[in-house]
Amino acid sequence: MQIRDLPYSDPGDPDVRSGPRFLFWLGRNQLAGQLRSLAWGLLHQLAIAGLPLAVGIAVQAVIDRSGGRLALSGGLIVVLGVLIAVGDTMHHRTAVTNWITAAARVQQLLARKTATLGSALTRRVAAGEVVAVSTGDVEKIGWFVEALSRFAASATALILICVGLVLYLPSLGVLVAIATPVLALTVLPLLPRATQRADLQREKAGKATELASDTVAGLRVLRGIGGEELFLGRYRRASQEVRKAAVRSARMWALISAIQVLLPGVLLISLVLYGATLARDGRIDVGQLVTVYSAATLMLFPLRHFEEIAMAYSFSRPSAQRAVRVLSLHRGTRTATIDGPAPPGDLYDPATGLMAPQGLFTAVVCGDPDEAGRLAERLGGHAQTGEDADDDLAGAAATTPSVLLGGVPLDELPLDSARAAVLVQDKDPVLLSGTLRELLDVPSSGRVSAEDALDAAQCGDVLDALAQASLETDGDPMRTRITERGRSLSGGQRQRLALARSLVTDPEALVLDEPTSAVDSHTEARVAAGIKQLRRGRTTVAFASSPLVLDLADRVVLIHQGTVVAVGVHRELLSEEPHYRAVVTRETDDEVAASAAQDRIADIEAITTIEEIEERA
Numbered sequence: 001m002q003i004r005d006l007p008y009s010d011p012g013d014p015d016v017r018s019g020p021r022f023l024f025w026l027g028r029n030q031l032a033g034q035l036r037s038l039a040w041g042l043l044h045q046l047a048i049a050g051l052p053l054a055v056g057i058a059v060q061a062v063i064d065r066s067g068g069r070l071a072l073s074g075g076l077i078v079v080l081g082v083l084i085a086v087g088d089t090m091h092h093r094t095a096v097t098n099w100i101t102a103a104a105r106v107q108q109l110l111a112r113k114t115a116t117l118g119s120a121l122t123r124r125v126a127a128g129e130v131v132a133v134s135t136g137d138v139e140k141i142g143w144f145v146e147a148l149s150r151f152a153a154s155a156t157a158l159i160l161i162c163v164g165l166v167l168y169l170p171s172l173g174v175l176v177a178i179a180t181p182v183l184a185l186t187v188l189p190l191l192p193r194a195t196q197r198a199d200l201q202r203e204k205a206g207k208a209t210e211l212a213s214d215t216v217a218g219l220r221v222l223r224g225i226g227g228e229e230l231f232l233g234r235y236r237r238a239s240q241e242v243r244k245a246a247v248r249s250a251r252m253w254a255l256i257s258a259i260q261v262l263l264p265g266v267l268l269i270s271l272v273l274y275g276a277t278l279a280r281d282g283r284i285d286v287g288q289l290v291t292v293y294s295a296a297t298l299m300l301f302p303l304r305h306f307e308e309i310a311m312a313y314s315f316s317r318p319s320a321q322r323a324v325r326v327l328s329l330h331r332g333t334r335t336a337t338i339d340g341p342a343p344p345g346d347l348y349d350p351a352t353g354l355m356a357p358q359g360l361f362t363a364v365v366c367g368d369p370d371e372a373g374r375l376a377e378r379l380g381g382h383a384q385t386g387e388d389a390d391d392d393l394a395g396a397a398a399t400t401p402s403v404l405l406g407g408v409p410l411d412e413l414p415l416d417s418a419r420a421a422v423l424v425q426d427k428d429p430v431l432l433s434g435t436l437r438e439l440l441d442v443p444s445s446g447r448v449s450a451e452d453a454l455d456a457a458q459c460g461d462v463l464d465a466l467a468q469a470s471l472e473t474d475g476d477p478m479r480t481r482i483t484e485r486g487r488s489l490s491g492g493q494r495q496r497l498a499l500a501r502s503l504v505t506d507p508e509a510l511v512l513d514e515p516t517s518a519v520d521s522h523t524e525a526r527v528a529a530g531i532k533q534l535r536r537g538r539t540t541v542a543f544a545s546s547p548l549v550l551d552l553a554d555r556v557v558l559i560h561q562g563t564v565v566a567v568g569v570h571r572e573l574l575s576e577e578p579h580y581r582a583v584v585t586r587e588t589d590d591e592v593a594a595s596a597a598q599d600r601i602a603d604i605e606a607i608t609t610i611e612e613i614e615e616r617a
Helices: 019-029 031-064 067-117 120-124 127-168 170-185 188-217 219-225 228-280 286-298 300-327 369-379 394-399 415-421 450-456 460-469 491-505 521-534 570-576 578-585 589-605 610-616
Strands: 347-349 354-356 361-366 422-425 509-513 539-543 555-560 563-568
Touching (some): 019 067, 019 127, 019 300, 031 067, 031 286, 067 120, 067 127, 127 188, 127 286, 170 228, 170 286, 170 300, 228 300, 354 563, 361 369, 369 422, 369 539, 450 460, 450 491, 491 509, 491 521, 563 578, 570 578
Parallel strands (some): 361 539, 361 555
Antiparallel strands (some): 347 354, 555 563
């Protein structure tokens, strides 16, 4: 795989049993690139290792006054220089390619998992952690894949050099061959502690990133309640903990680096002393001593890659573990048994008894907002099953029957067909960065234009604000860029733009969870009327408790404790259902009890016979 061939047509099925297994799977899938990098790395390292031999020949030729051998050594040095340049260039190129392609593979896996899980992802993993995994952690995982080929080339070169030195000059080569593994393995006892400190640093840095991400996302709210200083203090404390952990980790790695400088220095001093003694006694030539000394000196360079691979692994392992935590999440098993698009018809939930007749505007009232959110997701086929469910709901969710559309379970439809048939807009819809035209350029039926959707959602003031916000678009709001999550807009403006996007899609059934909670009463009434008008003849379900929305609904359903308890129109339920009246009018429990008692007294006062009293009793 070359960089120009990205993205992958299929990034593969990763091994998510653990972080190290994921790294092994990633390296195995980069095997061709690893072998290329290993080959070029060996060429580079062995060419460097050949320089001491050429220098030794040159020194001995000068001593022996041999012009032929001196010329031969000069030509050998030129050839080795060319091989070093080519090998180093290509090794770096292939190693960095491995890094980038591995990072791209991980990012594609994360993007695919995010698209598959949808809103369920942030219920299991904090948004800040997802950002940390897809940015910094991806780079560290790619670093390990890149360092792996450098380490393999260095380790192979060291073995070959040691064997060569033993064969070339056993008296000194054996000393180098014994000392080399000692130098490489001396720092191993320190690696667990260094890894532990690096893990702690990464953990604290991840928490600080989550805190920063959540603070920025809620900055407008924090300013409204005066909480900036509180969260600034929290982030300041978190950043100081990261700094302290980083300093402790750096101290350990500095100790490892110091050892890798000290011990090779001791080896070189010992080699020079012993070699000089042998040369003085005439047991070896000066050129041979120069060759072995130069080879031992150059071996310090590949030894550095042992430290690099240890650092890369210690930093990439927790990053891989966090990536595995995201990639291991999944929805419940879904097997499509029906081909083709979803049939038109009523939207029905067997678990609660909620029925949304085809072509009508149905409003649903729930006293519990969390219950309303879960039911909205169920209606869209996003049932909490398996790892998506909270622990206390997992067992119940696993046995809950699927929602039916036109009498067909959504779970039995192909996923694309189910998503196209039923669209759910949750309480906090996300606006991606881009122009307004790009925001509304979504898969749709084509029956609803962007202008009609914006008009129905009462986005006139939003369009005016966008037109004035950018001078580069000549007053065209459709070409004005919207910042990430629409942070430059108010909560009501973001909510109405998200509603317009949902209306453009024009699905068979549209489920809206509190679509007007962030707008004023005057705008809310116009938005509700716009939804009803634009969606005439299409199934629409709105979870709401506002009388302005409920009064416009064709049908109102009251759900209490997970079951439908009343169905009718707003005014009828308001007068006949105490619990409905309590939810809609925001009555307290005491007020509900008092109202129920008054209704009971009124009923008793209307009784005229003993038989009626006994019957009521």
